[in-house]
Amino acid sequence: MEENRVNPSATATDPWAEVAARLGADLFLDLQPDPGASARGRGATLRRTLTEALRSAILDGRLPAGTALPPYRSLAADLGLARGTVSAVYQELIAEGWLTARQGSATRVADGAAHPETASNRKADERPSTPSPFRFPHDFSLGQPCAGMFPRTDWIRATRRVLTGAGDEVFAPTHPQGRAELRRALSGYLSRTRGVRTTADLIVLGTAVQSALELLSRTVFGDVLAVEGHGLPFHWQAVVRGGTRVVPIAVDDEGMVIDDLERSGAAAVLLSPSHQFPTGVPLSPARRMQVIEWARRTGAVIVEDDYDGEFRYDRDPVGALQALGPDVVIHAGSMSKSLSPAVRAGWLALPPHLMDVVMNAKGVREGDASIVDQLILADLIDSGAYDRHIRRSRQVYRQRRDALVEAVTACGLGLPGIAAGLHAVIPVDHADEGALVHEAFRRGIGLVGLSLFRHPDADPLPHGGLVVGFGTPAASTFTADLQALRDLLAESPAARRVVP
């Protein structure tokens, strides 16, 4: 299922523009049937997806209370659907209380239909007393997908299914390896989408990559972990907390320099081989082979941080490094980029010989992860909802990445790195990076400099950069956010003195 941007500024030939104009809103509707769906299921699928698209637009405030929807006949014509399909959707939403209809008047979004936590729906005196964290008006910060795309309806459905079917044992303390349902679902998913060679028995569930690194430093890493010279400081800190020293290894345009790794004497390495964080380059095929061969020869262990492997836009995703060496690679991942960092769910797919040492360190019962959420996630994967969410997200982020490339190149700048993930780096001179980040802040644009990710003992990269988290902005503000970024680049003298 693909996601279509319904934008009032679209051309007249775009059927979605007409719909948007009628709805008076900048709206995403997810209406394209899955190309793999059978013809028999197409009508039912379209009905279900239109219902969900309208529900989620109401839930996240894109269709506020009182908004008049177009007559169902017009919407059916606009969308190329049968009138009966749209009429049935309206009726279902009226019956559920999302919409109201009065004789002779338009069908409207019902008062109070939006999610109770939607800010715009909350009365002033109900606002929480603690101040909400500062947010930039144009927020390109890192580390999160677009929050408005969280699949709320699917999550609610999965929760209902799970809790309805769950035996009482679900609510008792659980084995720290995590629920078998999610380990099974994940092992199938990871092998299908990332080529990971694992089984449910070799997966250990937790809350995030960060906590997994701390666990591994207590158990597997030994004294020293080699890391990419530019990477995530809070991951290094987690490793240090676990008792392991971190040694940075240079990164160039083929990823980590494995010759330097070999010279470092480390017996463990943390890599982001599919899309180096933050530079965005993949580890070259020759270096992938070299690092596996090094680990086998020396008995070292490799941790693969596969943080955004599903989001690749120009061609098929590079398969997981783990597939080349399941005996030496620990595959680490989480739902932080694919769903939300608020869903605290992560995993390790371990080589068999490391299972005992890691499980012994986890103790006798799960200390952190939500077992109920593990079952919900298993249901999301098994029901296909998770795959649909990923496909939909990939489509949206691809469009955003294309729009970012266009904006940046229009300003005479470049965007190196592969088209993947939720962030991109705009290279600028080291000397200009700080001034540009400062000017961005002054204009209300939240982004960070590339130097923020340099390990203190690592050499600087040949250039500085602006690191842009293009997944973060809300759908309704993305165009304006991008325009603000474009203005920054076009109007700042520093941005023109860019590294080629």
Ligand SMILES: Cc1ncc(COP(=O)(O)O)c(C=O)c1O
């Ligand atoms: C490089 C990198 N690895 C991993 C993650 C996922 O982190 P965690 O699972 O600790 O939330 C992120 C998310 O920001 C990331 O940027």
